[in-house]
Amino acid sequence: MAMRGLTQFIGDIRNCSNKEDERKRVDKEMANIRKHFKEATKLTAYQKKKYVWKMLYIYVLGYEVDFGHMEALNLITSPGYSEKTVGYLACVLLLSETNEFLRLIINSVKNDLMCANEEVQGLALACVANVGGREFAETLTVDVQRLLLSSNSRPQAKKKAALCMLRLLRKYPDNFAEDGIGGNAELKDKLLDLLEDSSLGVVTATLSLLLGLVSHSPNLWTDSVNKCCKLLAKLNHPNASKEFGPEYLYYKTISPWLQVKVLRLLQYYPPPEREEVNKRLCEVLHRIISDTTMGKNVNTNNSAHAVVFEAVNYVIHIENNQSLIHAAVNMLGQRITSGNQPNYRYLALDAMQRMAHIPDAASQFKRHQETIIKSLKDNDVSLRRRSLDVLYSMCDSNNSEQVVGELLDYLSGSDFSIREELVLRVAILAEKFSPNLQWYVDTILKLMSLAGDYVSDQVWMRVVQIVTNHEDLQLYAAETCYKALKNEIVHESMIKCGGYILGEFGHHIASKPETSADHQFALLKEKFITCDLVETRQLLLTAFIKLVNVHPDKVKDKVVALLNSHTHTIDAELQQRAVEYLALSAPERESMLEMVLDVMPNFPERENMLTKKIKERERASTTDRTAAQIREGDKEEEEAEVESVDLSSGAAASTVHRAKAPGAATQPGGGGGGGALPPPLPL
Secondary structure, three states: OOOHHHHHHHHHHHOOOOHHHHHHHHHHHHHHHHHHHOOHHHOOHHHHHHHHHHHHHHHHOOOOOOOOHHHHHHHHHOOOHHHHHHHHHHHHHHOOOOOHHHHHHHHHHHHHHHOOOHHHHHHHHHHHHHOOOHHHHHHHHHHHHHHHHOOOOOHHHHHHHHHHHHHHHHHOHHHOOOOOOOOOHHHHHHHHHHHHOOOHHHHHHHHHHHHHHHHHOHHHHOOHHHHHHHHHHHHOOOOHHHHHOHHHEEOOEEOHHHHHHHHHHHOOOOOOOOHHHHHHHHHHHHHHHHHOOOOOOHHHHHHHHHHHHHHHHHHHHHOOOHHHHHHHHHHHHHHOOOOOOHHHHHHHHHHHHHHOOOHHHHHHHHHHHHHHHHHOOOOOHHHHHHHHHHHHHHOOOOOHHHHHHHHHHHHOOOOHHHHHHHHHHHHHHHHHOOOOHHHHHHHHHHHHHHHHHHOOHHHHHHHHHHHHOOHHHHHHHHHHHHHHHOOOOOOHHHHHHHHHHHHHHHHHOOOOHHHOHHHHHHHHHHHHHHOOOHHHHHHHHHHHHHHHHHOHHHHHHHHHHHHHOOOOOOOHHHHHHHHHHHHHOOHHHHHHHHHHOOOOOOOOOOOOHHHHHHHHHHHOOOOOOOHHHHHHHHHHHHHOOOOOOOOOOOOOOOOOOOOOOOOOOOOOOOOOOOOOOOOOOOO
């Protein structure tokens, strides 16, 4: 029944022309409510309801209501449903879980949970779930549990009781036993029996609760697997629409949200142990994945594919079913070609990326490699990112040259939003699957020339590590870096890498007239003058003193002059290096120079920092992961397997000696080494 006074008040508020008029009308009404609440004993139930409704309307308008709480809560104890409704609503809106007034209504809520009226039970359950603090949880959990598992409870009450239990479990898990229901086997069986309830609403709510319980203690709910398999088969039976009725048929799919929950719960466990159950489950999954087609109705497609992609997640979880993997790969291959369905393309690419660790799936994905490469040029940046992830995951020693080549070609025209991630992945793939180390050096140098601003120091430092630890690569690296530095425009990452390698291994090419020590010095000096970063100049000063150590008769005078010009530079680090190197180059300190610049030993094998960085990014991704995948990610993090190129060739204390330039004095241990050159950061 409409309340005339409430309707009139709402109309007055809507007719206010400005905020000031609204405030005056609200203040007038609040004064009127306060006046009547002072004589609450004289008010009828109707009047109490009306004033509390007005008070709640004022509250939702954004005004503070600091009175009338007790009068509102008293309505909860009223026998009428309409009074209880406004009382519970006031409790939910006006009180927080720490409010002391809540203690006054615990008994009333408990009585309402025990009554026979399912509508009143629903009000009490909603209050417990939305407001109930720790005291509510400790006092009323048993009553909520009884309401859920009682055979006399109506389906509507069971649904709300299950969701209320889930809310309390998430908020106060320490109030529950390890299995969430007090360790009572009988109650556990009753809860699982609800999965066979005739009402799919009860089944859906129960499964939501089970997912919460399983996430806390998976090992205690293994009995749920067989029942979930049976339920999934029942939902996908040809006659399911007749059995459950049209109210649960959502765009030609029977309760897709329930099927998704079933599949998510199954991902907490290995495949069913009973052969007939496992066989039946595989048949259902195969039918779900293979029989789903793209139609013209968007909602029909969405409801069906919600189940399909969750089924693919389960296939990824079990990993070892060849038939299901083949069906999933075929379905994903069809979806990535859906030009007018970017959402399905994204989900398909995401699933491919997570399936790439399965050998059978990875080999089949290569059939779609060209399509995935084309997706790198899609207008949607999320599709471009996911395509990059898929190519990274499916790359191996057989297709690394093609994949890396395509990524480098794409890099020159890629947008800035994914360029940094693209550079990182190219650097990792080039090292991890390089057919030979010369190709690796060429690839990284090209990477620095195409996207130098996005190449971190770890990339060129990794090149230095690998070149240092492979004697047969040092000549090629020196020649390649010299040619790269000859270009008119060279990024500072390339200058750092080239300066280090020429300073350390430039003696390998010094015998050639076109790459003599004089030419190397002139080239590095040219870059020294033009570079912007002080860190680059510091590194090049160290490269110059190395040239002095190996070729004192050819470049010493030029280097000394350069060092003298920087003994008063404004940068303290650069000035200190210039002064110290100048002191070392004095004739009486030749033996000290040889000792300080002794040969650089091999770097110890360590985990590649680039690989570690990409793992951290993947763990921080916003893409939803199943419970099984999260656990697998934690396991990988604990094991922390090292993925890096073999750096073991040669002893840690290197016996490689540089050839002295003609006419130079013999130096023990080679002399052109890297003792004074700061080694790369630990990779």
